[in-house]
Amino acid sequence: MLETTNSKILRTCKSSSCRSDNTGRNDKRYMKKIKWRRADIILIAALLAVGGILAVVLLLTTSSGDKVNVRVAGTVTASYPLNQDASYWIDGVNGGRNLLVIEDGTARIEEASCPDGVCVHTGRVKRSGQSIVCLPNQVVVEILGENGNESDDIDITVR
Amino acid sequence: MKENRTKTVARYGLLVALAMIMSYLEAQLPVFFAIPGMKLGLTNVVVLVALYGMGYGSAAVINLVRIVLVSMLFGNGMSLAYSLAGGILSGAVMMLLKRTNAFSMVAVSIAGGIAHNIGQILVAMLVLQTAALGWYLLVLWVSGLVSGAIIGVIGGELCRRLQKILI
Numbered sequence: 022m023l024e025t026t027n028s029k030i031l032r033t034c035k036s037s038s039c040r041s042d043n044t045g046r047n048d049k050r051y052m053k054k055i056k057w058r059r060a061d062i063i064l065i066a067a068l069l070a071v072g073g074i075l076a077v078v079l080l081l082t083t084s085s086g087d088k089v090n091v092r093v094a095g096t097v098t099a100s101y102p103l104n105q106d107a108s109y110w111i112d113g114v115n116g117g118r119n120l121l122v123i124e125d126g127t128a129r130i131e132e133a134s135c136p137d138g139v140c141v142h143t144g145r146v147k148r149s150g151q152s153i154v155c156l157p158n159q160v161v162v163e164i165l166g167e168n169g170n171e172s173d174d175i176d177i178t179v180r
Numbered sequence: 181m182k183e184n185r186t187k188t189v190a191r192y193g194l195l196v197a198l199a200m201i202m203s204y205l206e207a208q209l210p211v212f213f214a215i216p217g218m219k220l221g222l223t224n225v226v227v228l229v230a231l232y233g234m235g236y237g238s239a240a241v242i243n244l245v246r247i248v249l250v251s252m253l254f255g256n257g258m259s260l261a262y263s264l265a266g267g268i269l270s271g272a273v274m275m276l277l278k279r280t281n282a283f284s285m286v287a288v289s290i291a292g293g294i295a296h297n298i299g300q301i302l303v304a305m306l307v308l309q310t311a312a313l314g315w316y317l318l319v320l321w322v323s324g325l326v327s328g329a330i331i332g333v334i335g336g337e338l339c340r341r342l343q344k345i346l347i
Contacts, residue, residue: 060282065290065325072321079314095308151315154308156258161308 079150086149086164089128091121094159103128103147103164113158121162128162130155191234192242199226199246200253207254220327221293223250227271228289228335229342236275243271258307262300269299285339286332293328294321 091099091111101107101123108122108131119140120132127145130153140155140162149166202222209220223246231239247267251260273295277288297320304316 056284058282058284060280061284061287064277064283064287068290068294068321068325072318072325075314075318075321079318092308146315148315154304154316156304156307159308 082150084149084166085126085147086151086166088165089121089123090163090165092161092163111158111160111162113155113160115158117155117158117160119155119158119160119162128153128164130162134158192238192245195226195230195234195242196246196249199223199242200250202226203246203250203254221296221331224270224289224292224296224328224331225335225338227267228274228285228292228331229338231274231278231288232285232335232339233342236279239275240271243267261307262303265299265303266296267299270296284332285336286329289332289335290325290328293331294324297321297324 087103089101089103090097091101091109093111094114099109099111101109101121103123103126106124108120111119111121113119113134117134119130119134122129122131127147129145130140130143133140133155135155135157137157140153140160143153146153146162146164149164151164153162154160202225206219206222226246227239227243230242234242244267247263248260251257251263255263270292274288274292277283277291283291298317301317301320
């Protein structure tokens with residue numbers, strides 16, 4: 022048992038300068054032991070790059086929307102213009118409700134019956150393709166662009 | 181092998197219990213994460229430790245067991261679907277990456293974090309029947325990266341400090 026432990030420790034600090042490490046007291050040495058390998062850097066850079074590309078694609082393909090669609094359980098139940106300030110109650114599934122407020126060309130959920138309040142915390146959306154999602158009530162508030170189409174670049178990026 | 185059976189059972193129990201406590205802790209954190217699915221993923225620490233300390237099979241079993249148990253305790257059918265999609269995808273990605281032996285724990289964890297969030301987005305697209313989740317994908321991609329890195333560092337520390345128990 023002791024031997025296997027020791028050999029494992031030896032393996033983990035093969036290339037670094039640490040000697041014997043049974044006490045585990047020296048925190049600096051612990052910090053040093055995260056060894057970055059080339060593949061790590063490539064992978065993380067690639068993941069960052071994909072995120073960046075995604076951001077650029079989303080920014081380029083979406084503009085400020087002019088219509089708000091409300092979907093409950095997948096079907097569009099209402100549609101409102103984004104340039105008229107107003108507020109509406111949305112009836113979600115299982116008696117859940119969300120208060121949609123449209124103001125200054127942005128849409129937000131002001132109040133909701135769902136326990137987590139994620140939709141309220143999402144804040145304001147205004148770009149076409151952006152959406153506010155309330156999972157408990159199965160409500161999606163989507164912003165649509167000038168042509169009334171959803172931006173469907175997502176079909177390409179999620180794979 | 182055989183004399184270690186009890187020990188193995190105990191280790192599984194320990195890690196599953198740890199994962200459940202992590203889930204509970206995370207559920208207690210205030211919702212300052214604005215986006216559904218965006219979270220720290222503390223439970224992933226346990227999966228990571230199992231993956232590195234006990235092997236592929238054990239990690240897969242612990243991953244599945246904790247998802248089902250946590251969903252039964254704190255969630256519902258819907259959250260089970262989300263957790264399963266995220267958990268299985270991230271578990272599979274982490275196993276594959278570890279298998280290549282080319283990546284450190286932090287990188288494996290980052291990829292797992294992103295995979296977890298992608299799994300959840302896929303289920304959300306199915307459930308809500310909308311493809312307009314591009315912005316969520318971006319936010320969850322970045323949050324998966326950040327939380328994956330944090331979890332990877334914690335997992336690495338934990339693995340080192342728990343070596344005597346795990347191996």
